[in-house]
Amino acid sequence: xxxxxxxxxxxxAQPILLEGLKRLEYRxxxxxxxxxxxxxxxEQHKTSGRIANLEEVLPAVNAAQxxxxxxxxxxxxxxxxxxxxxxHTDATGKITLVHNGIIENYATLKKWLxxxxxxxxxxxxxxxxxxxxxxxxxQEQDKDGTACEHFERAVQKALNEIxxxxxxxxxxxxxxxxxxxxxxxxxxILGVGENEFVLASDASAIVEHTTRAxxxxxxxxxIIHADGFTTKxxxxxxxxxxxxxxxxxxxxxxxxxxxxxxxxxxxEQPEALHTCLNGRIDLKNGRVILGGIQNLLRDLTRTKRxxxxxxxxxxxxxxxxxxxxxxxxxxxxxVEYASEFRYRNPIVEEGTVVIAISQSGxxxxxxxxxxxxxxxxxxxxxxxxxxxxxxxxLTDAGVYLRVGPxxxxxSTKAFTAQVSVLAMLAVELxxxxxxxxxxxxxxxxxxxxxxxxxxxxxxxQEHIKAIAQANIHKDNWxxxxxxxxxxxxxxxxxxxxxxxxxxxxxxxxxxxxxxPIALITDDMPAxxxxxxxxxxxxVIGNIEEVRARGGKTIVVATEGDDHIAPxxxxxxxxxxxxxxxxxxxxxxxLQMLAYHAAVLRGHDVDKPRNLAxxxxxx
Ligand code: F6R
Numbered sequence: 001x002x003x004x005x006x007x008x009x010x011x012x013a014q015p016i017l018l019e020g021l022k023r024l025e026y027r028x029x030x031x032x033x034x035x036x037x038x039x040x041x042x043e044q045h046k047t048s049g050r051i052a053n054l055e056e057v058l059p060a061v062n063a064a065q066x067x068x069x070x071x072x073x074x075x076x077x078x079x080x081x082x083x084x085x086x087x088h089t090d091a092t093g094k095i096t097l098v099h100n101g102i103i104e105n106y107a108t109l110k111k112w113l114x115x116x117x118x119x120x121x122x123x124x125x126x127x128x129x130x131x132x133x134x135x136x137x138x139q140e141q142d143k144d145g146t147a148c149e150h151f152e153r154a155v156q157k158a159l160n161e162i163x164x165x166x167x168x169x170x171x172x173x174x175x176x177x178x179x180x181x182x183x184x185x186x187x188x189i190l191g192v193g194e195n196e197f198v199l200a201s202d203a204s205a206i207v208e209h210t211t212r213a214x215x216x217x218x219x220x221x222x223i224i225h226a227d228g229f230t231t232k233x234x235x236x237x238x239x240x241x242x243x244x245x246x247x248x249x250x251x252x253x254x255x256x257x258x259x260x261x262x263x264x265x266x267x268e269q270p271e272a273l274h275t276c277l278n279g280r281i282d283l284k285n286g287r288v289i290l291g292g293i294q295n296l297l298r299d300l301t302r303t304k305r306x307x308x309x310x311x312x313x314x315x316x317x318x319x320x321x322x323x324x325x326x327x328x329x330x331x332x333x334x335v336e337y338a339s340e341f342r343y344r345n346p347i348v349e350e351g352t353v354v355i356a357i358s359q360s361g362x363x364x365x366x367x368x369x370x371x372x373x374x375x376x377x378x379x380x381x382x383x384x385x386x387x388x389x390x391x392x393x394l395t396d397a398g399v400y401l402r403v404g405p406x407x408x409x410x411s412t413k414a415f416t417a418q419v420s421v422l423a424m425l426a427v428e429l430x431x432x433x434x435x436x437x438x439x440x441x442x443x444x445x446x447x448x449x450x451x452x453x454x455x456x457x458x459x460x461q462e463h464i465k466a467i468a469q470a471n472i473h474k475d476n477w478x479x480x481x482x483x484x485x486x487x488x489x490x491x492x493x494x495x496x497x498x499x500x501x502x503x504x505x506x507x508x509x510x511x512x513x514x515x516p517i518a519l520i521t522d523d524m525p526a527x528x529x530x531x532x533x534x535x536x537x538x539v540i541g542n543i544e545e546v547r548a549r550g551g552k553t554i555v556v557a558t559e560g561d562d563h564i565a566p567x568x569x570x571x572x573x574x575x576x577x578x579x580x581x582x583x584x585x586x587x588x589x590l591q592m593l594a595y596h597a598a599v600l601r602g603h604d605v606d607k608p609r610n611l612a613x614x615x616x617x618x
Contacts (some may be wrong), residue, residue: 001616002100003027004086004188005205006069006169008179008224009196012061013037013068020198020205021051021072023253026261026407027100027201028074028612031085034058035096036068040173042096046085050607067179069169071098074612077106078123088127090134091119094173095154097133099126100201101165101186102617109161125164132158133170147174152223155180159221159234165364165616169199179224182234183216186616187362187390190214190222190229192243197224202386202614203246204253204405214241215388247387252404260605262408262499266591267458269413270451272403273584276417280424281448286440288428290421293397299379300425301432303353306333307378309341309369310357311615313411313494317418318357319487320583324422327580328443329429338369339618348376355381357422359406359414360614361389368618370394383421385414399425408606409613410499412591415491416454416584423447423581446578450585453575457588460572464589467554467570468596471525477502478516479590480509481529482539488529488583492590499598499608509542520551527593529586530567532558533579543567554593556586 003024007013017034032054033046043065047053051072071086078084089096103109106125109132114120118131136157140150151172159166165185172178181188181199191198191206191213198206199222206213214231216222220239223230231241258264265272280289293300306325308318318335325333336346338356342365348354354373358366361384370391373380382391382398385406392398401417424447427440471477477496481489486508493506507516509528520526526546530539540563543553547567555568558576565571572593574585598605 001028001074001612001614003072003201004098004100004167004169006199008067010066012063013066014061017068017070021070023204025051025072026613028072029607030075030080031073033085033087034068034070035087036065037176038065046082048081069098076102076617077125084122084124088130090130092134095130095134097130097168097170100167103129103162104164148178151175156234167201177226182221184218188216207246207250211246212243213246248405262410262595262605265406265408265413269416270455272413273416274451275402276420281444283444286437288424290399292399296397300353303351305352306331308355309336309338311338311363311365313415314357316487316491317415320419321422323484324426328426329433338365342368342372348378352378354378356391357383357418358391359385359411361386361391362614362616364616364618409608409611410495419583446581453585454588457574464592465596468593468600472600474525476524477504478526479506482509482535484579484582485529485586488586491587495591495594499594499605500601509539520546520549522550522552525554526551527554529556531582556589
């Protein structure tokens, strides 16, 4: 949600910022801009719309401009026009900055700054922050010290007045050899190269320049000078930070011949899942080795309750997790929307384990839910993809998905990996409680076969595309499943609506008759997940109810099910597996269906309207 990138080095900054913004564009694409240090002033270029629009208005590269900041926006305060786009500069013209996050008390501060004589151009919260820093900078100038010391103190003073979240890159016209980065609640990473620094919202904008990085923590600032960098808190306490390796390569964030990242990420699920499972399954003993949580396994085994908290697709994975923990480990489990959990005064009894699930590791609501859980004494585990992300660092322990960066806004490989990790965890907890080695071996043997089975589903690409084509003119769809496939129905509906803008609703199939059945007509495709499972006959009953009312069905069934054909207007099959692991297979054709529907409707699959990857605002 908004991407920031800044360059400080010896090379021309403009092309590096532009390339960085293209890598970060999935975080927001309403408007974009850059500011380059030009002597004791800034040269600024901004525009509404995509980075491609910015590229068109940028002048020829000036090799002497080697310091600059850039921003790609997902609008929160103020419509996405050129004036509201970042960078924002204070009224004195001395301070300019890019911001990812929200300044919650901006209205109060703006009122006060207006009284103090400040003027504003935009409707944004960010311009208020620029002016607040500018205000303190002017005051500091009457005091002892250099311009750089004044700048640093002004930033600290301003941030101590702010409520909200921020990842910031800030420049001061009087300090042309200095830049400040600050983080609270929004991600910020400092890439450290040979005589150069790249500050960015995520590693994808850094990895082309260096693989060594400092992951900033909340309340920390980095001050970059030509001869190096220092880190401290915004309350001016020195902090020493470790240089870490960025754990992915440039190849992983390239399209590599695919048209869209979503298409690539669906296709790479077999390999991604293989990597996720690799080395973690001990088939011989029916055990699972999850290094990151080894020390907490005793607590986990004895817990009386697991609460999973997440948003969106990760919440759907958590729902599968709930069924897995209950069935395999016999531990009471529940799933909470992070945005609800945090405000509900939740009851967290002693010994409760909270598992936060997040691809990006930066989702603001999930972060807040973790803080809430920790305050109430819970042990918090993270199931996270992005290595070094805020959630990964905030939790007591965790398991990484290991599926590489997910760039498509619609989450795909993260879902299957999240379910895989939860399945492994449920088996291991089960084994430590009552699950027999035989039962565990059966589940883990099946789990190990999943990557290869996903491969065979991907081979049905043309068939699934044809089904999307046949139904592309339908504006309302239903997705229905029961048991372990109920979360898959929710996920199938979410995938379709977020990228194709077709209205879709996901439901437990039996709930249909309590209301939604009124919607059924031959103009509303009903997608049923009807694989061989304990509720198979019941799902068939639900299909009959739809067909009796003239509804058209798209059915995902088990390969070799001879019984199912009469119930399906369109049939997609997936290989057989045990019921608990079926979501790992049944979700794949639904991802493909959504992808093709969006492409056929002519939408930009990787940049769906109004959305952004990584929701770092509430
Ligand atoms: C949907 C999607 C979102 C995310 C949600 C949580 O395709 O991607 O619903 O799942 O915003 O994001 P993470 O997992 O990064 O916390």
